[in-house]
Amino acid sequence: MSTTPEFGSLRSEDDHWDIVSSVGYTALLVAGWRALHALSPQPLVRDDYAKLFISASQDPYLAGVLANPGTTDDETAFPRLYGVQTRFFDDFFVSATEAGIRQAVIVAAGLDSRAYRLDWPDGTTVYEIDLPKILEFKAWVLGEQGATPKALRTEVAADLRTGWSRELEAAGFDSESPSAWSVEGILPYLTDEAQNTLFTRISGLSATGSRVAVGALGSRLDREQLDALETNHPGVNMSGDVDFSALTYEPKSDPADWLAAHGWVVEPVRNTLELQARYGLTPPEVDVKIDNFMHSQYITATR
Secondary structure (H helix, E strand, O other): OOOOOOOOOOOOOOOOOOOOOHHHHHHHHHHHHHHHHHOOOOOOOOOOOHHHHHHHHOOHHHHHHHHOOOOOOOOOHHHHHHHHHHHHHHHHHHHHHHOOOOEEEEEOOOOOOHHHHOOOOOOOEEEEEEOHHHHHHHHHHHHHOOOOOOOEEEEEEOOOOOOOHHHHHHOOOOOOOOOEEEEEOOHHHOOHHHHHHHHHHHHHHOOOOOEEEEEEOOOOOOHHHHHHHHHHOOOOOOOOOOOHHHOOOOOOOOHHHHHHOOOOEEOOOEOHHHHHHHOOOOOOHHHHHHHHHHOOEEEEEEO
């Protein structure tokens, strides 16, 4: 009999976290994968800030893999796949600003460094929504390095499970002007009700012409299949000792269907493998196996 925890078993309705606990640690972990991807011979993106967060956190697992990065397809699988995800959202924001949008909202911003990495047009404001402890950690690390954002970066300290719309508008967001929203990697950690509430609030704040990008490497996760993959591909290590299945919730409504039913024009949904082909890459066998049980999903839509 499997001893894997039920989905969401380590969660409660009003739980909170910092950068080294619960859902907050997943932001640190993804930053680690971005840092490792930046070390690859031909990275799809280069996030040179990611390694700063790992160093500041003093997390022994991530510090260890950064000090001794692997080079095989198996060892580089998750850094490679998160490189694909990062590139997808980078391209989304570049396209949105080229279309004239000057408000970007990064939902559950975590350790996202796009305000510092991307070349934003003059007059762009980047709003970052996340819990106070996450934003405080990021501001401290980047402040210590003297990093300067390339747009007006505005923090919105709020819990996505509560009424954050008011805080966003109080920070200067204009719901009468088009906006671009990224919902990256957070949906697996929300209940179905919380997910629908999130999209309802985004829709209510989005003027005509607004855009949204939604995606995650794993929209679902089968822990037993992950364990089997790590047995057959011993170089793969997704998360150290973290059990993602105990932090996520299933099942949920399909976000593409929800958006299409609520006034958004949804482009064809893509997975990681299709994005790799789009970027001129041939996914190795291990990437195909990972996608078979993680069910990656990447969505773009226009209001």
